[in-house]
Amino acid sequence: MPTEQDINQSFCQRMPYRVYCLTFTLQFKNGLAAGDGNFGNEMLLARNGKEELVLRGTSIAGVLRHSYEKQYGEENTALFFGTSAEKKYNNDGTEKTLAESPLLVSDVVLNIPKSTEYRRTHHLRNRHTGSVLDNGLYSIEIAPPNTIAHVTLWFNETEQLKECGEVFLKNLAGLIRNGLIFGGNSNRGVGLATANEFVYKKYSLSEKEQYTEYLNDFYAWRKNGTNSIVNSEKLIPQNDSDTNNLAVEFTLQIPRGQDLLIAEGNDMSSHKITAADGNEYYLLPGSALHGLFRSWITRLAAREGKSVSDSVENYEKKQRNIKGSEIGWMFNEKLNVSEIDKKYPVESLFGSLHKSGRIHFTDALCPVDDALLQHRKHVALDAISGGAIEHLLFDNDVLIKGSFNVTMIVRDIKIYEAEWLAKTLKALHIGLLRVGSSKAAGRLELADKPQSVGNFADFFDTITL
Numbered sequence: 139m140p141t142e143q144d145i146n147q148s149f150c151q152r153m154p155y156r157v158y159c160l161t162f163t164l165q166f167k168n169g170l171a172a173g174d175g176n177f178g179n180e181m182l183l184a185r186n187g188k189e190e191l192v193l194r195g196t197s198i199a200g201v202l203r204h205s206y207e208k209q210y211g212e213e214n215t216a217l218f219f220g221t222s223a224e225k226k227y228n229n230d231g232t233e234k235t236l237a238e239s240p241l242l243v244s245d246v247v248l249n250i251p252k253s254t255e256y257r258r259t260h261h262l263r264n265r266h267t268g269s270v271l272d273n274g275l276y277s278i279e280i281a282p283p284n285t286i287a288h289v290t291l292w293f294n295e296t297e298q299l300k301e302c303g304e305v306f307l308k309n310l311a312g313l314i315r316n317g318l319i320f321g322g323n324s325n326r327g328v329g330l331a332t333a334n335e336f337v338y339k340k341y342s343l344s345e346k347e348q349y350t351e352y353l354n355d356f357y358a359w360r361k362n363g364t365n366s367i368v369n370s371e372k373l374i375p376q377n378d379s380d381t382n383n384l385a386v387e388f389t390l391q392i393p394r395g396q397d398l399l400i401a402e403g404n405d406m407s408s409h410k411i412t413a414a415d416g417n418e419y420y421l422l423p424g425s426a427l428h429g430l431f432r433s434w435i436t437r438l439a440a441r442e443g444k445s446v447s448d449s450v451e452n453y454e455k456k457q458r459n460i461k462g463s464e465i466g467w468m469f470n471e472k473l474n475v476s477e478i479d480k481k482y483p484v485e486s487l488f489g490s491l492h493k494s495g496r497i498h499f500t501d502a503l504c505p506v507d508d509a510l511l512q513h514r515k516h517v518a519l520d521a522i523s524g525g526a527i528e529h530l531l532f533d534n535d536v537l538i539k540g541s542f543n544v545t546m547i548v549r550d551i552k553i554y555e556a557e558w559l560a561k562t563l564k565a566l567h568i569g570l571l572r573v574g575s576s577k578a579a580g581r582l583e584l585a586d587k588p589q590s591v592g593n594f595a596d597f598f599d600t601i602t603l
Contacts, residue, residue, distance in 0.1 A: 154240075154294035157341045157352055158303045159359075159367055162314065164193075164331040166285040168424070168501040170248070171278050171323040172197055179276040181323070183255060186245065191255060193287050193320065195243040201320055202243075205313045208549075217299065218306050240299065242292040250414040254282045258326070259402070260425065265433070265448065280328055283413040283503060287331075290359060290367075304340070311336045311375035317385075317547065319498055325489065327424015327501035330545065337370040384551045384592040388563065389585040390422070390502065390573075391541035396581040397512065398537045399574050400426070406534035408511065411503075418506040422542045422573070424499035430571055431499070432488045435558045439484050447482050487548070487555055496549040502542030510539035541585050556594035563588065564601055 172193050174184030186192050199219070207215040216222070220239030262274030291310075295303035314333050321329040341352035355367050392398050400422055402409035409421040440446050478493055479486045489495025518530035548555065563584070565571050572580035590598040 154343055155297055155300050156295040156303055157343060158293040158295065158307055158338055159341075159355065159370070160291045160293065160307050160311070160336060160338045160373065161367060161370065162289055162311070162333040162336045164246075164287040164289055164314075164320075164333050166281065166287070166320075166329070166331050167283060168330060168503070169283045169328040170281040170285055170321055170331075171326060171328050172281075172321040173278075173323070179273075180257070181276065181278045183279045183281060184245075186247070191248040191250065191281055192245045193248060195245045197320060198246070198289065199239070199241065199243040201318050202241075202310060202313070205318055206310065209313060210309065217302075218293075240294040240296060242294070244290070246287045246289050248281055249286045249288065250281055251416070254412060254414055255279055256282065256411055258423070260326070278323055278326060280323075280326075281414075282411065283419065283501070284415050286414070289333075292356070304338075305376075307336075307338060307373060308376040311373055312377065315375045316383075319547075324498050325425055325428050325495065327428070327499055330498065330500055330547070336373040336375060337367075338373045339367050339370045382550045382593055384546075384548045384556060384590065384594060386546045386559070386563075386588050386590040386595075386598055387543070388546075388588040389541050389543050390566075390582040391585040392537060392539055393581055393583050396538070397579045398540070398582065399534060399579050400537075401534070401574075406532065408535055408537055410506065413503075419503035420506060420509055420537060420540060422502040422504070422544075424501045424544075426573060427499040427502075427544065427546075428488070428497070430566070430573060431497075431559065431562050432484070434562045434565060434571060435487070436484050438558050438561060444483055445481050446484055448485070483552075483554070496551070498547045500545040502544045504537075504540040504542050508540060509537055511535050512538045536579060542582075551593055553594055556597045560597040560601065563598070567601070567603070 170193070171181070172184055173181045174194070175182060184192050184194055203215060203219045203222075206219065216237065218239070219241060221236045257277045257279050259275065259277045261270045261276070263270055291307075293303055293307060295301075299306075311333075314331075314336075317330055317332050319329045320331055323329065339355070341348045341355075343349045343352065359367065398408075399406070400409045400420070401407065402421075409423075410418055411421050412418050436446055436448070440449070478490075485492070487495060487497055513533065513535050515531070515533040517532075518527045519525065520527055546559070548559070562571070566573075566582060567584045569581055569583070573582050574580035584601070584603055587603060588598045588601060
């Protein structure tokens with residue numbers, strides 16, 4: 139039978155010593171695709187019972203946990219986020235005692251006007267033939283650019299974590315301020331979130347007045363669904379940053395006499411979207427830059443003699459129709475993460491079905507008022523007779539003026555990866571690489587010198603205009 143002392147000790151370990159409330163606003167400059175299941179070949183955004191778009195609390199907690207563990211280690215992370223379901227067994231096979239997380243994260247309603255979400259269509263392409271695979275066409279529902287989410291976190295500082303709450307929240311705020319990627323479609327160029335202002339409030343539950351205030355604030359927050367906390371203080375984030383990361387910002391512009399077509403749909407019109415603030419933009423998807431850089435870097439890696447699993451040789455070994463899953467697995471059997479990082483550097487950087495990639499290109503937006511559109515007519519010609527082919531007269535609108543701001547983020551970057559990325563950016567600037575839906579168009583160049591910060595940033599200082 140447990141004694142009264144044991145019961146009191148157990149109660150003290152569970153009962154919070156203090157409670158902290160941290161509030162901040164996540165800003166999704168390029169939009170967000172936080173999915174909640176598929177409907178046919180469509181990946182839909184998460185919604186609550188009122189049909190409002192939401193960012194799930196589990197998604198927020200998972201992103202925060204992953205980033206915190208990368209920075210501060212697995213053991214420290216388990217104290218503040220609880221025992222991971224993937225790591226609930228000891229090395230000898232026995233089950234660990236599961237610890238609950240003292241951090242409370244709830245679903246957050248996305249603050250956007252009604253019906254401003256949009257769908258973007260993508261396809262799975264066989265990179266060796268250029269053709270789209272069977273059942274490889276799918277659509278993603280995306281919250282518009284400049285979407286914001288007001289987040290409130292509650293942290294229970296137990297006796298075990300006494301005097302650790304404020305330091306933990308500062309560390310957490312530092313990670314958020316440096317930028318986190320939400321949603322399962324980061325390769326599409328959306329999901330990057332930042333926050334600059336953090337406020338918090340501390341409740342000492344041993345004091346009657348503060349305990350009462352905590353109950354009132356917590357009830358008001360649960361009832362209203364928004365931050366109703368008053369008398370909060372400003373929180374200064376921890377300045378520690380992950381030096382293994384690299385961030386590069388650059389602007390791509392259409393050179394004089396050139397044109398660009400990023401088409402959406404069968405009408406071959408330039409892809410235009412409406413942001414949450416009501417402004418219209420022409421879109422250069424981050425997925426287009428992701429594929430462009432991957433293709434060129436695969437070439438660079440092969441020329442340097444590095445292993446590339448998604449190679450022509452491996453493709454030609456297949457004596458049957460290639461499935462999408464085989465291309466996704468890069469023609470490899472199941473491999474662990476360490477094997478991929480050692481054997482296949484391109485797949486390690488850009489990702490595959492074995493593991494997610496470490497590189498992210500944001501969607502690039504060009505304000506409609508700053509661009510210039512031109513209408514053009516085209517006709518397909520017979521290569522033998524030189525005459526027009528019947529029923530193949532078409533027209534489209536192309537951009538002849540405009541600039542797109544891009545942010546590229548790489549986690550755990552290696553020196554050879556930084557060199558590859560800098561070479562690819564140079565190739566794009568001098569016209570070796572083309573962007574967009576038309577093979578005869580798509581010439582882009584750097585408008586200014588790239589701004590880089592982080593590990594191996596000096597590689598981009600050598601790019602001259």
